[in-house]
Amino acid sequence: MDLGLRGKRALVTGASKGIGATTADVLAQEGCDLRLAARSEDGLGEVAAKIRANYGVDVAIHPADLRAAEDIARLAEASADIDILVNNAGDIPGGSLEDLDERAWRYGWELKVFGYINLTRLVYARMKARGGGVIVNAIGASGERHDPDYIAGSTANAALMAFTRALGGRGPRDNIRVVAVNPGPVDTERIMTLMKAVARSRFGDESRITEIMADFPLGRCATTREIADAIAFLASERSGYTSGTVLTVDGGLCARG
Numbered sequence: 688m689d690l691g692l693r694g695k696r697a698l699v700t701g702a703s704k705g706i707g708a709t710t711a712d713v714l715a716q717e718g719c720d721l722r723l724a725a726r727s728e729d730g731l732g733e734v735a736a737k738i739r740a741n742y743g744v745d746v747a748i749h750p751a752d753l754r755a756a757e758d759i760a761r762l763a764e765a766s767a768d769i770d771i772l773v774n775n776a777g778d779i780p781g782g783s784l785e786d787l788d789e790r791a792w793r794y795g796w797e798l799k800v801f802g803y804i805n806l807t808r809l810v811y812a813r814m815k816a817r818g819g820g821v822i823v824n825a826i827g828a829s830g831e832r833h834d835p836d837y838i839a840g841s842t843a844n845a846a847l848m849a850f851t852r853a854l855g856g857r858g859p860r861d862n863i864r865v866v867a868v869n870p871g872p873v874d875t876e877r878i879m880t881l882m883k884a885v886a887r888s889r890f891g892d893e894s895r896i897t898e899i900m901a902d903f904p905l906g907r908c909a910t911t912r913e914i915a916d917a918i919a920f921l922a923s924e925r926s927g928y929t930s931g932t933v934l935t936v937d938g939g940l941c942a943r944g
Contacts, residue, residue: 690923693718697922698766700753700806701776703730705875706825706918709911710773711746712738713919720745722766725776726752753802754794763809768817771922772810774803775825778877779840781884792839800843804850811854811863819862821922824851825914828871828937836888837881844869848933855931864930866921871937872900874908904938 697714701707703725711721715738723731723746731748738746749765751758753776766772777799780791807822814820829837830844848867855865872878882900883893890898900908917936920926935941 688925690717690919690925692771692919692923695719695770696722696768697771697773698722698724698762698769698810699773699775700724700802701825703727703734705877706870706873706911706914707773707775708734710775710825710915710918712741713912713915714771714773714922715742715744715746717919717923718742718744719771722747722749722769724749724751724753724762726750753806754797756805759802759805759809763806763813766810767813769810769814770820772807772814772820772822773825773918773922774806774822776802777825777827777843779837779843781837781840781881781888783836783888784838786888787839795839796843799840800846803847807854807865811858811861814863815861820864822854822858822863822865823918823922824865824867825918826851826867826869826933828869828935828941830869831935832937832941834885836885840881851933852931859930864927866926866929866931867933868914868917868921869933869935869937869941870909870914871935871940872903872908873914874910878908904940904943909936909938 697719699711702723728750735746779795826847827844829841830848833841851867858865882896886896887893
């Protein structure tokens with residue numbers, strides 16, 4: 688299926704690994720030119736080199752800490768011509784209310800919540816001035832299936848779901864669609880780290896991660912490609928009548944209640 692993305696320009700944050708790197712690869716396969724942002728310059732360089740070699744699209748890298756207002760402003764200015772923004776950067780720690788102090792909450796939220804919001808504010812204004820665009824937020828299914836052992840992440844994700852729906856309901860007036868993907872458990876290094884934190888919080892032993900993973904639907908995690916394909920579809924003209932929507936890709940986990 689041709690998603691109609693050839694020649695589009697996309698910015699992907701958190702693009703040095705995991706879902707972000709795979710999303711960049713999928714968008715490049717569809718013919719998008721890319722701007723990739725993350726804190727790791729080396730990681731971004733590796734991703735960009737592979738994409739250039741495989742697909743021949745234009746790729747620029749932007750080492751940036753999206754907790755820092757000056758980095759967000761610089762990235763938005765460098766990406767003033769984009770058609771698609773994929774907000775993906777985030778590393779909120781696992782743990783219960785008792786486990787996490789205020790500093791941990793604020794540190795996680797500065798990137799995953801305010802990083803998304805502050806970059807969107809700047810990019811949205813530029814998209815509006817240029818005539819439109821698409822914003823896709825990679826959030827997380829814990830915003831729907833609330834986990835007391837991942838309380839900071841569940842709360843952050845619920846906030847970003849509300850942000851997506853509120854902005855996505857208004858955005859079409861400016862020819863801007865705002866949508867989101869809520870991945871369930873995904874086969875990434877970060878998810879494994881989170882699962883260990885949850886196991887420590889729940890059982891006092893991170894080695895019991897297998898007991899948590901045993902409850903995953905379909906007997907496995909999602910692949911990063913399954914999530915990236917969903918992001919690419921939502922960003923494309925094939926999904927042109929979709930805005931203010933959060934697509935849950937979790938194998939049915941949230942549907943269990």
